[in-house]
Amino acid sequence: MGEVINQIGNSNYNGEEEEQVDTESNTLNQPLVKAHRTLSSTPHALVGTKVSYIESLDYEINENDLFKHDWRKRSKTQVLQYIFLKWTFACLVGLFTGLIATLINLAVENIAGYKLLAVGHFLAQERYVTGLMMFAGANLGLTLIASVLCVCFAPTAAGPGIPEIKAYLNGIDTPNMFGATTMFVKIIGSIGAVAAGLDLGKEGPLVHIGTCIASLLGQGGTDNHRIKWRWLRYFNNDRDRRDMITCGSAAGVCAAFRSPVGGVLFALEEVATWWRSALLWRTFFSTAVVVVVLREFIQICKSGKCGLFGSGGLIMFDVSHVTYTYHVTDIIPITLIGVIGGVLGSLYNHFLHKVLRLYNLINAKGKIHKVLLSLTVSLFTSVCLYGLPFLATCKPCDPSIEERCPTNGRTGNFKQFHCPKGHYNDLATLLLTTNVDAVRNIFSSNTPNEFSMGSLWIFFVLYCILGLFTFGIATPSGLFLPIILMGSAYGRMLGGVMGSYTSIDQGLYAVLGAASLMAGSMRMTVSLCVIFLELTNNLLLLPITMIVLLIAKTVGDSFNPSIYDIILHLKGLPFLDANPEPWMRNLSVGDLGDAKPPVVTLQGVEKVARIVDVLRNTTHNAFPVLDKAEVVPQAGQATGSIELHGLILRAHLVKVLKKRWFLTEKRRTEEWEVREKFPWDELAEREDNFDDVAITSSEMQMYVDLHPLTNTTPYTVMENMSVAKALVLFRQVGLRHLLIVPKIQASGMSPVVGILTRQDLRAYNILQAFPHLEKSKGRKAN
Numbered sequence: 092m093g094e095v096i097n098q099i100g101n102s103n104y105n106g107e108e109e110e111q112v113d114t115e116s117n118t119l120n121q122p123l124v125k126a127h128r129t130l131s132s133t134p135h136a137l138v139g140t141k142v143s144y145i146e147s148l149d150y151e152i153n154e155n156d157l158f159k160h161d162w163r164k165r166s167k168t169q170v171l172q173y174i175f176l177k178w179t180f181a182c183l184v185g186l187f188t189g190l191i192a193t194l195i196n197l198a199v200e201n202i203a204g205y206k207l208l209a210v211g212h213f214l215a216q217e218r219y220v221t222g223l224m225m226f227a228g229a230n231l232g233l234t235l236i237a238s239v240l241c242v243c244f245a246p247t248a249a250g251p252g253i254p255e256i257k258a259y260l261n262g263i264d265t266p267n268m269f270g271a272t273t274m275f276v277k278i279i280g281s282i283g284a285v286a287a288g289l290d291l292g293k294e295g296p297l298v299h300i301g302t303c304i305a306s307l308l309g310q311g312g313t314d315n316h317r318i319k320w321r322w323l324r325y326f327n328n329d330r331d332r333r334d335m336i337t338c339g340s341a342a343g344v345c346a347a348f349r350s351p352v353g354g355v356l357f358a359l360e361e362v363a364t365w366w367r368s369a370l371l372w373r374t375f376f377s378t379a380v381v382v383v384v385l386r387e388f389i390q391i392c393k394s395g396k397c398g399l400f401g402s403g404g405l406i407m408f409d410v411s412h413v414t415y416t417y418h419v420t421d422i423i424p425i426t427l428i429g430v431i432g433g434v435l436g437s438l439y440n441h442f443l444h445k446v447l448r449l450y451n452l453i454n455a456k457g458k459i460h461k462v463l464l465s466l467t468v469s470l471f472t473s474v475c476l477y478g479l480p481f482l483a484t485c486k487p488c489d490p491s492i493e494e495r496c497p498t499n500g501r502t503g504n505f506k507q508f509h510c511p512k513g514h515y516n517d518l519a520t521l522l523l524t525t526n527v528d529a530v531r532n533i534f535s536s537n538t539p540n541e542f543s544m545g546s547l548w549i550f551f552v553l554y555c556i557l558g559l560f561t562f563g564i565a566t567p568s569g570l571f572l573p574i575i576l577m578g579s580a581y582g583r584m585l586g587g588v589m590g591s592y593t594s595i596d597q598g599l600y601a602v603l604g605a606a607s608l609m610a611g612s613m614r615m616t617v618s619l620c621v622i623f624l625e626l627t628n629n630l631l632l633l634p635i636t637m638i639v640l641l642i643a644k645t646v647g648d649s650f651n652p653s654i655y656d657i658i659l660h661l662k663g664l665p666f667l668d669a670n671p672e673p674w675m676r677n678l679s680v681g682d683l684g685d686a687k688p689p690v691v692t693l694q695g696v697e698k699v700a701r702i703v704d705v706l707r708n709t710t711h712n713a714f715p716v717l718d719k720a721e722v723v724p725q726a727g728q729a730t731g732s733i734e735l736h737g738l739i740l741r742a743h744l745v746k747v748l749k750k751r752w753f754l755t756e757k758r759r760t761e762e763w764e765v766r767e768k769f770p771w772d773e774l775a776e777r778e779d780n781f782d783d784v785a786i787t788s789s790e791m792q793m794y795v796d797l798h799p800l801t802n803t804t805p806y807t808v809m810e811n812m813s814v815a816k817a818l819v820l821f822r823q824v825g826l827r828h829l830l831i832v833p834k835i836q837a838s839g840m841s842p843v844v845g846i847l848t849r850q851d852l853r854a855y856n857i858l859q860a861f862p863h864l865e866k867s868k869g870r871k872a873n
Contacts, residue, residue, distance in 0.1 A: 136263075136663035138255055141246035143266045145665065146712065147849050148329040150262055150365070150825030151806070153740070156762060156799040157769060173325045180308050180326075180335060181373040185342050185380025187308075188301040192346030192381070193388045195282055195293055197397055202233070202286040203525050204399030210477075210523070211499045214509060227473040230287040234469035235462070237283035237566040242458045245276035249565045251295025252277070253362065254655050256302050256340055258664040260333060261364045262825050262849065265664075269306035269336070277303070280567040285526070289472055290557035292526065292572025294347035298362075299567075301343030305335040333825075334370050337363050341374040342381050344622070347571070349385055351378035353622035360618045361655070364667075365825050417595050417635060424593050428585055428600070429607050429639040432578060433646025436611020439574070440647075440654045442559055447661055450563040461565040468564050475553055476522045483518035483546050485510035492538075504532050504541065518546040522553075526572050530605075533579045534627075536598035544587055551580035570654065571609070578608030602627060603639050610643035614653035665849050667822045671815035672854050674864050680817050681810030683852075684831045684845025686860045692717050692843065695736050695798050696757050700791040702744055706781045712741045713828045715843045716801045735842040737801035738828060747800065748784045753793035765799040807832045810844050818852045 136145045152158070206229045213222030241249040247267050255265045267273060281296040309332050311323045326332065340362050345354030355374045359366055391397065417425075454461045488496035488505060497507035497515040508519035521529050521542070533550075535541065558573040582604015586597035606623050610616060620636050651657070659666045691709055693701070695718040705714065716736045752768050754760070807830040808817050821829050831844040850856055858864055 136665070138247050138265045138268055138662070138664075141267070145266075145663075146264045147827040148259070148262050148264050148333070148825075149740070149827050150330050150333060151802075151827060152330070153802045154804045155737075155802050157765060160762065160766065176325060177331075177334075177373060178376065180305070181338050181377045182380055183308055184301065184305045184335065184338050185345075185377035186384060187304045188297070188339065188342040188346050188377075189381040189384025189388075191278060191300055191304070192297055193385065195278060195285075195297070197392075198282040199286045199293070199525070201398045202282070203288070206230075206286070207523065207525075215499060217509070219509070223474070223477050226477050227470060230289075230469050230473045231466055233283040233287035234289065234465050234566065237280040237287070238462045238465035238564070240276045240280050240283075241565045241567065242461050245270075245273045246565075248273045248276040248280055248299075248567055250563075250567070251569050252299030252302070252567075253295050253340075254658040254662060254664065256298065256336065257362045257364075257655060258659060258666050259302075260337060260340075260362055261666050261822075262827065263664055263666070269303045271303075271307060274300055274303035274307070277567050284566040284568060287469055287472075288476055288525075289469060289566070289568075290526070290554060290561040290573045290576070291566065292347075292569030292575075293567075294344070294571040295569030296567040297347045297569075298340050298343030301339035301341075301346065302336045303339070305339030305342075306332060309335040330825075333365070334373070337370060338374045338377045342377045344618075345378035345381040346385065347569075348622050348626055349382060350622045350625035351375070351382045353618055353625050354378040354381075356618035356621050357615070361613075361615055364669075364822065417593075421593050421595055421635075422638075424585065424589050424595070424600075425603065425635050425638055426642060428582060428603050429610075429642025430646055431581065431585070432604065432607020432609075432639065432643035433611040434650075435577075435581070436574075436608050436613075436643060437647045437650035439555075439558065439577075439608075439612050440651050440657055443562065443654065444657050444661070446559050447563045447658070454565070465564040465566055468561055472557055472561065475557070479549055479553065480508050480516050480519035480522055482549065483516050483543070485514040486517055486543070487514050489540070504535055504538070517542045518549060521546070521550050526576060530572070530575055530579060533576075533583055533601050534598050536596050539587075539597050542583065544584060547580055547584045547587070551577065551584065554580065570613070574609050574612055575605040578605035580604070582607070599632070602632065603635065606636055607639045607643040610640040611647040612654050614644050614647055616640045616644050665853050667818065667849060667852060669822065671818045673815075675815035675818065675854070675857075676813045678814045678857070678861065678864065679810065680808055680812050680814055680829075680831050680847060681844060682861075683814060683847060683857070684810065687845055687851070690715060690841070690843050690845055692841065693739065693797060694718070695801075696754075696759065696794050696796050698791075699748070699753055699786060699793045699795060702748065702795060703786055703791065706741065706744060706748075711846075713738050713846065714741070714744075715830065715846070716797050717842065732836055732840070733842055735807075735830070735832065736798065737803040738805040738830065739797050739801045743800045744797075745781050745784065747795055747797075748781075748786065751790070753790055753795060755793060757794045758796070759798060760796040762799070769800070805830050808847075809834050814852065814857070817847065821847070821849070821852055 135142055137143075138145075206226070209229075210222045210226045213219070213225060245267075247255070247265075247270075252268070255268050259265050259268065277296050277300050281293045281300075284291050285293050309326045326335070337358050341354040341358040343354070344357045345351050348354075352375075355371065355378055358374055359371070363370075388397075450464065453464055494504055496505035497510065497513070498505055499507050504520060505515035506519040506523060507514070508516035508523065510516050520532055524532070533542070554573065554576045558577055562568055562570060562573065579601040583597050583601040585604065586593075586595065586600030589595075589600075602623065606619060609619055613619070616637075620633070620640055623636055624630060624633060647653075652660075656666075656668075691705055691711060692715045693705065695716055716739050717733050718736045719733055746769070750768055805828065806820070806824065806826055808820070810831050810833055817829060820826070827848070829847040831847065832842060833840065833844050836842055
């Protein structure tokens with residue numbers, strides 16, 4: 092994890108000198124990208140494995156004169172066209188996500204399958220060293236491809252991508268996160284990393300791929316080769332792109348687990364900050380399309396037309412044919428497995444936090460070190476997967492079972508490995524296979540004596556180690572499957588210890604163990620419950636699964652945050668949590684405004700020279716526009732006071748200068764003059780590059796009427812409002828700027844006390860500016 096942190100010092104931040112960052116001086120409580128010790132810290136963060144400059148998104152509707160005119164003139168046909176396109180894009184997101192998920196599964200199953208068949212051929216000939224060399228060599232080659240692609244072509248494709256998606260939907264612009272290059276590297280890298288046998292899943296990458304598809308569809312292609320169709324102009328804004336990416340995240344989860352309802356609930360519970368009923372319908376439609384596509388390809392592949400990819404390629408552990416029975420006395424082991432899952436999940440989060448910091452120091456040394464780290468983990472994994480089964484004793488096949496035993500093929504529940512005829516190696520059954528088949532084997536029901544306790548212990552310890560040291564390397568990776576593997580192992584062990592005390596099958600214990608560890612680490616409940624029900628296709632599991640998830644989440648929350656929250660903090664992404672800190676109620680927004688530099692304001696009709704000076708010497712993305720009050724003052728308002736006309740964005744000021752919309756005299760413009768110069772859809776484009784704008788000395792003396800481009804209805808709060816209340820408003824509405832206005836405006840006093848941004852409302856930044864609040868920190872208010 093991590094691009095070189097000192098690259099921050101080399102990035103261009105409008106001439107401001109950056110603070111030198113020493114990666115080795117980071118404490119365990121600081122993000123990897125250290126912030127300035129001021130209220131408005133420099134917004135840099137790790138996106139994938141690349142240090143990027145972070146800005147907020149404009150989810151707020153910019154109600155200027157151009158927007159109001161366009162909204163008034165829209166016909167019913169245009170409104171219906173806009174709605175039709177939303178549903179069309181939702182369908183296309185589901186269609187393409189399902190196709191790519193099928194492609195990834197086909198590639199992984201065939202590449203890994205032929206690799207395992209070749210290894211089995213050498214094992215049958217007792218050429219064990221040759222088999223190891225072939226196994227390790229193939230895995231190293233696949234890992235090398237995945238790592239080099241991520242390091243050299245798309246650093247943002249490394250990792251799961253879910254933390255960055257959460258940040259985007261929270262209102263943070265994550266650069267290059269949803270581009271075409273990132274998507275293609277994510278697809279190929281996921282195939283290579285998963286087929287290499289690394290302890291990684293393709294579930295997180297599929298979520299990221301789904302969001303990339305949604306983003307590319309919404310904007311009409313890549314940034315450099317964008318389709319300029321007229322009907323795409325409706326989606327040229329951050330609000331509609333946010334809805335598209337939400338649909339993509341739900342479609343990705345559905346493609347990974349073939350879980351349509353679980354995908355929708357995952358988007359609602361885990362990644363989305365803002366939600367409404369219309370978005371719920373479209374995400375459900377996207378996941379329905381994904382399921383139809385996957386189902387069709389499953390039917391095709393069952394006929395043997397997909398190579399080694401058969402019915403076992405997709406993550407689907409169907410236990411609908413098994414009738415589970417449980418009684419009131421089983422509440423004790425169910426509670427125990429939930430507590431264990433919460434404790435182990437929090438421990439996993441804690442140690443993964445330390446490992447990611449260590450990996451950041453290694454990756455900071457350069458690209459070659461990132462690749463070498465990935466290859467080292469791959470080699471260690473290959474040696475363990477191939478060598479540890481030799482420690483297990485051969486077990487005789489049970490003649491009463493219907494399944495073939497032993498097997499030497501790619502799949503099977505009873506791998507022969509090096510055992511004599513009529514015997515199988517239970518540890519090889521779990522290790523020398525794909526991760527998906529390993530989960531399917533350990534979930535198997537009515538096989539209480541299939542795996543010995545020693546083999547389960549080796550499997551559990553190994554995947555705890557691999558789960559910690561594999562996540563964070565420079566390859567696409569998912570956390571779902573590694574956690575499922577660890578959880579199912581200790582769940583099955585607990586089932587074996589319980590023995591005759593409980594009537595619950597060991598396969599069910601494995602399912603509950605996987606669910607408890609995922610809840611203990613990721614802190615999800617509703618979506619996980621539905622995903623596991625759709626995975627196992629057995630509604631009888633609903634009551635005990637709910638109990639296990641609730642217990643595991645409660646226990647885990649008492650120790651540390653969820654794994655995705657930890658990663659968000661490590662990457663330095665300014666994510667705003669739903670629950671403000673209790674001490675924020677003792678601080679007013681006026682106090683925050685006083686801790687910031689004075690507000691830079693503009694007049695309604697401003698001189699070009701003043702605008703140029705403001706753009707050159709500040710990095711602010713919005714400026715209040717003030718006017719002298721020309722009406723009879725209201726009660727409490729002084730005569731001749733200044734009124735707040737609205738808020739204008741930096742991008743719009745740059746657009747004005749580039750189009751040279753200047754006036755020779757100081758006057759207000761007519762509405763038709765503005766519409767001729769500025770189509771409303773152009774203002775949605777984020778164009779804030781001021782470097783290539785050349786203004787002559789004569790133009791400097793001209794004027795610009797800012798009234799038509801100003802958002803006349805910005806969100807404002809009184810200066811005595813608590814920070815906690817302002818944070819809730821800022822997050823729920825999806826704001827980029829929040830104006831602070833005085834409670835009583837005196838004569839000649841500015842109507843704006845300050846502007847709050849995302850960085851100003853982060854607890855970490857506030858505590859740096861107000862150290863005395865550190866003593867009053869406590870648990871979060873609900």
